[in-house]
Amino acid sequence: xxxxxxxxxxxxxxxxxxxxxxxxxxxxxxxxxxxxxxxxxxxxxxxxxxxxxxxxxxxxxxxxxxxxxxxxxxxxxxxxxxxxxxxxxxxxxxxxxxxxxxxxxxxxxxxxxxxxxxxxxxxxxxxxxxxxxxxxxxxxxxxxxxxxxxxxxx
Numbered sequence: 001x002x003x004x005x006x007x008x009x010x011x012x013x014x015x016x017x018x019x020x021x022x023x024x025x026x027x028x029x030x031x032x033x034x035x036x037x038x039x040x041x042x043x044x045x046x047x048x049x050x051x052x053x054x055x056x057x058x059x060x061x062x063x064x065x066x067x068x069x070x071x072x073x074x075x076x077x078x079x080x081x082x083x084x085x086x087x088x089x090x091x092x093x094x095x096x097x098x099x100x101x102x103x104x105x106x107x108x109x110x111x112x113x114x115x116x117x118x119x120x121x122x123x124x125x126x127x128x129x130x131x132x133x134x135x136x137x138x139x140x141x142x143x144x145x146x147x148x149x150x151x152x153x154x
Contacts, residue, residue, distance in 0.1 A: 032131035035101045036060065037070055038079055041088055042098035050087040104130040104138060111141040114148055 040059050044051035053067045060067070071088055074080035079094035090098060108130045112122035133141075 033070065034074060034077065034079060035097060035131055037074060038090060038094045038098045039101045039105075041080065041090055042095065042102070045089065051089070052087045056088070101130065104133070107138055107141050107145070108133060110145055114145060 037056065037060075040056055041051040044055055044059070048055065053064055053071065056071075057064045057067045071080060071082060074088075074094065075082065078091055079097060080088050080090050082088050105126050108126040109122045112125060112129075113119060117125065
């Protein structure tokens with residue numbers, strides 16, 4: 001019996017693409033989480049001289065246990081290392097990621113401000129956009145910004 005044209009056959013044809021999209025979305029969320037952590041660790045190291053799990057938890061609004069679990073992932077991925085009783089530090093790869101994330105954040109905020117988004121809203125929105133904007137879109141933001149004067153207060 002031929003199912004070509006049958007709704008179940010058509011749905012089955014789309015499942016591999018759908019699965020790939022979901023896998024890609026899960027991967028993007030994991031990358032965004034790692035980026036948030038390395039950015040906060042870098043900020044804490046710069047401002048406080050140390051990045052303790054309790055401070056990371058407070059900044060992110062998550063539990064200490066969640067932070068410890070995620071730091072374990074960062075260590076496994078070669079982005080961070082921890083010293084007993086001294087907190088978390090970034091590896092060279094973690095520092096490079098933090099610099100990239102900060103630069104992306106600054107570009108997204110500047111773009112949003114340039115198109116009239118209020119500063120506080122631009123900062124909040126950039127937190128989500130910076131992790132998901134493609135390199136091509138980010139380059140377009142930068143070209144747009146290069147051709148415009150900065151808004152007041154930037």
